[in-house]
Amino acid sequence: MKKLTPIALTLLLISHTTWADGHHHAPVVPSDKPLPVLDSLKDDKPLDLKIPHMERFDVDGVPVIFTPIDELPILDISLTFKGGSAKDDTIRADGYGIAGMTATMMTQGTTHLDENTFAEKAELLGVVFGATAYRDTFVYAFRSLSDDKELYPALDLFADMIQNPRFDETILKRNQAQADIGFERAKQNPSHLASVEFLKTLYGTHPYAIPTGGTQQSVASISRDDLIAYKNKYLTKGNAHIAITGDISADDARTIAKRLINALPQGERATDLPTPIAPKPQHVHIPYDSTQTHVYIGHMGEKETKDPVELQNRTSFSLANSVLAGGDFNAYLMKEIRDKHGYTYGITGGMTTFDERGYYRISFSTQTDKAKEAIIKTLQIIENTRKNGIKDSEFNLERTSRKYAYPMSLATNSAIHSTASHLGYDNLPDSHITDYLVRLDKATLDTVNQSLNTYIHPDEFIIVTIGKEKPDLSSLFKQDNKKGSKRLIEILFKKK
Numbered sequence: 001m002k003k004l005t006p007i008a009l010t011l012l013l014i015s016h017t018t019w020a021d022g023h024h025h026a027p028v029v030p031s032d033k034p035l036p037v038l039d040s041l042k043d044d045k046p047l048d049l050k051i052p053h054m055e056r057f058d059v060d061g062v063p064v065i066f067t068p069i070d071e072l073p074i075l076d077i078s079l080t081f082k083g084g085s086a087k088d089d090t091i092r093a094d095g096y097g098i099a100g101m102t103a104t105m106m107t108q109g110t111t112h113l114d115e116n117t118f119a120e121k122a123e124l125l126g127v128v129f130g131a132t133a134y135r136d137t138f139v140y141a142f143r144s145l146s147d148d149k150e151l152y153p154a155l156d157l158f159a160d161m162i163q164n165p166r167f168d169e170t171i172l173k174r175n176q177a178q179a180d181i182g183f184e185r186a187k188q189n190p191s192h193l194a195s196v197e198f199l200k201t202l203y204g205t206h207p208y209a210i211p212t213g214g215t216q217q218s219v220a221s222i223s224r225d226d227l228i229a230y231k232n233k234y235l236t237k238g239n240a241h242i243a244i245t246g247d248i249s250a251d252d253a254r255t256i257a258k259r260l261i262n263a264l265p266q267g268e269r270a271t272d273l274p275t276p277i278a279p280k281p282q283h284v285h286i287p288y289d290s291t292q293t294h295v296y297i298g299h300m301g302e303k304e305t306k307d308p309v310e311l312q313n314r315t316s317f318s319l320a321n322s323v324l325a326g327g328d329f330n331a332y333l334m335k336e337i338r339d340k341h342g343y344t345y346g347i348t349g350g351m352t353t354f355d356e357r358g359y360y361r362i363s364f365s366t367q368t369d370k371a372k373e374a375i376i377k378t379l380q381i382i383e384n385t386r387k388n389g390i391k392d393s394e395f396n397l398e399r400t401s402r403k404y405a406y407p408m409s410l411a412t413n414s415a416i417h418s419t420a421s422h423l424g425y426d427n428l429p430d431s432h433i434t435d436y437l438v439r440l441d442k443a444t445l446d447t448v449n450q451s452l453n454t455y456i457h458p459d460e461f462i463i464v465t466i467g468k469e470k471p472d473l474s475s476l477f478k479q480d481n482k483k484g485s486k487r488l489i490e491i492l493f494k495k496k
Contacts, residue, residue, distance in 0.1 A: 049407045049437065052416050054423070054430055055250055059257040062237060065424030066253040067245040069413055075151060075246035076417040077142040079162070079260065080425045082270040083234040084136045086207040086355075088214065091229050095222065097179075097214020099133035102227045102235075104175055106131035106140070109166035118161075127154035129161060135212055136273075136355040137425070138235060143414075146247040155259060162235075163263035167227050176220055183216035190294045191365065193286060194466040198296040201284050201462050202359055206276040236267020243421035245413060273356045276300065279462060283473045286466040293371040293467030297378065298361030299460040301351050306428065308435075315439040317351070317451035319398050323390040324382070324452070325349035325362055330394075336381050337364065343374035351455065360456060371471040375463065379476070383458055389449030399440050406437060 055066045085099040092098070107129050109115040122129060127150075130141035140162060144154040186192050196211055203209035213219070242260065244253045278300040305311060325333050327348030337347045349362030362382075366374040410416050410433070423432060465471055 049434065050410070051430065051433055052410070052420075054420055055253075056424070057254065059242075059254055060237065060261050062240050062242060062257070062261050063424060063427075064242045064244065064253070064257045065420050066250060067243075067416055067420045068248070068250070068253075069245060069416060070247045072413060073146045073247050074413055075142075075144055075146040075244070075248060076413060077140075077158075077245075077256070077260070078243045078417065078421050079140040079264075080241045080243070080421060081138045081235050081239045082136070082355075083239065084134045084138055085210070085212040085214075086135050086273055087234060087270060088210070088218075088230075089207060091226055091233065094218055095226055096210045096218040098222055098226045098230050099138055099234075100213045101172070101175060101179075101219065101222050102230045103131040103133040103138065105167055105171065105227060106161060106165050108171050108175075109168060110160045111164040111166055112160060114166070115168070115171060118157075118166075121157055122154075125150055125154045125157065127157065129158060133212060135208060140235075151248075155256060159259055159263040162260065165227075165231065167224050169224050172222070172224060172227075176222065179213070179219045180216060183219070190286075190288050190290055190292070190466045191363075193288070194294045194296050194363075194464050197284060197286055197466070198298065198361065198462070198464045199359075201282070201464060202279060202298070202300060203276050204279060206356075207273060208276060208354065208356070232265050233267065234270055235264065237261055237264040238267045239270050240264060241421075241425045243417060243424050245417035245420055276357050278357075278460065281459065281461055281477065283463045283465070283477070285470040286464070287468070287470070288466045289468055290466075291368060291468070292365045293368045293465055293469075293471065294363070294365045295371065295375060295378075296361060296363045296464040297375070297461055298349070298359050299457055299462065301358045301360045302353055302455070303357050304353050304355055304426070306426065311435075312439050312442060313447070313451055313454060314351075315436070316443045316447040317455045319395060319402070319440075319443060320390055320448045320452050321350055321455075322398050323394045324385050332381055332385055332390075333362070333378060337374060337378060341374070341377060343367075343370050343377070347378070368467045368469050368471075371465060371467060371469075372473065375465075375471065375473065376476070379458060379461075382456065386452045386456060386458075389445070389452065392445050395443075395445050395448050399443065403437060403440055 052067050052069060055068075057064055057066070083099070085096070088096045088098045107118075109118045113121065125144065127142070127144040130139075132139050132141070140158075142154075142158050144151055199211070200209045210218075214222075240261070242257050244256060248256070281299075302310075302314070305314075323331060325331055325348055327346065328334065329339070331348075333347045333349070337343045338345065343366045344364040347362065347364035349360070351360045352358040362378065364374070364378070408415075410419060419433065422428070423430065463473060463476075
């Protein structure tokens with residue numbers, strides 16, 4: 001196995017997690033002329049997609065997916081648990097933020113090591129730990145050198161973290177104070193406030209309505225007992241999936257999995273969430289003293305799926321939506337709302353899926369006195385695209401770019417590990433990796449354009465705005481006396 005010092009590993013890890021805060025673009029010169037094909041691309045061949053070998057096995061009833069990679073002396077491990085922040089209120093009514101606070105405090109010391117000693121020991125070993133609460137899952141993450149001298153002491157520390165979190169009450173109070181500052185700052189971010197209101201309006205009393213970090217009031221009420229209860233109920237052997245990727249043998253992977261499983265309490269698989277109920281179309285405005293109005297437009301969307309037909313349909317939709325609302329300068333909404341009318345600097349939209357129904361959402365900000373115009377124009381572009389579809393040249397360009405970019409999704413250890421973890425947690429076959437390319441090839445202009453009508457439903461849109469003045473959108477809605485509910489008028493959205 002190749003050797004790296006802990007310091008070298010730390011530098012390597014940093015290089016994998018550094019992102020630019022901004023982008024600088026050269027001036028864009030509009031043109032309808034096609035770009036000439038470079039000589040170097042005329043004889044270009046499809047990129048070779050190398051699928052890493054993955055092994056699957058159970059250790060004490062816990063599913064494990066192992067991917068051996070020996071290019072770098074690094075080992076990645078993740079333990080994924082079903083539940084996430086959507087299960088906060090099962091620990092305590094209005095206990096939103098418990099999963100997030102549990103994740104924060106998992107790396108702040110153990111019963112054997114205080115916070116500083118734990119951090120110093122991790123730094124000395126060159127190991128990176130993490131714990132993150134998502135909406136539907138909770139994940140422990142580990143990255144270390146794979147050499148025995150560094151690996152096994154790092155694994156001992158990781159197991160101690162998993163089994164014996166300190167949950168120090170003084171640190172909890174400090175975290176709550178820091179969170180309170182964060183919540184106060186968030187009140188100065190109108191885009192964040194609009195996003196929170198959008199989810200609240202969309203999901204109502206469903207757990208998805210609450211941000212993963214909880215609310216200012218709920219986080220302040222979290223106790224040490226709440227954290228212990230969450231850990232013992234959801235971060236358990238019966239609720240775990242393990243992914244191991246890196247420069248070790250399969251036998252070593254089994255030994256490591258066994259060591260980590262022994263650090264978990266017994267427990268059962270978390271139950272499924274209820275299906276959220278879609279709200280009536282409506283406009284919600286939040287008064288906010290700003291020259292800009294932030295706009296969120298969307299509706300309830302789809303849940304995660306393994307169904308091959310549905311996956312094919314969603315691949316078609318992803319292609320179509322990139323042309324409509326992908327956010328680059330060639331997307332329809334960017335060309336019309338930004339370039340042609342100058343309403344905004346950027347507008348983008350897409351589908352987010354969860355274990356239960358996710359959402360489709362488009363967002364942008366604009367001058368307050370232009371908000372109504374921008375919203376109506378956005379809705380018209382969406383409906384025109386649903387009606388007329390995208391062009392064959394646009395479809396082929398988007399599909400080709402994805403096919404050539406896709407191998408990069410398996411270009412690093414961390415990318416391979418992320419893919420393997422996804423396959424293991426969702427119990428997907430290895431062929432799922434190459435099936436994406438098959439789905440791209442099977443997509444046609446007809447299926448892509450049909451998908452726009454399958455997955456975007458303007459007559460179900462909710463519109464959330466935040467700004468100094470409420471844009472008058474009353475003309476977009478009318479009362480449906482038969483159903484006793486409001487729906488968007490058929491002037492813009494004609495049902496087929």
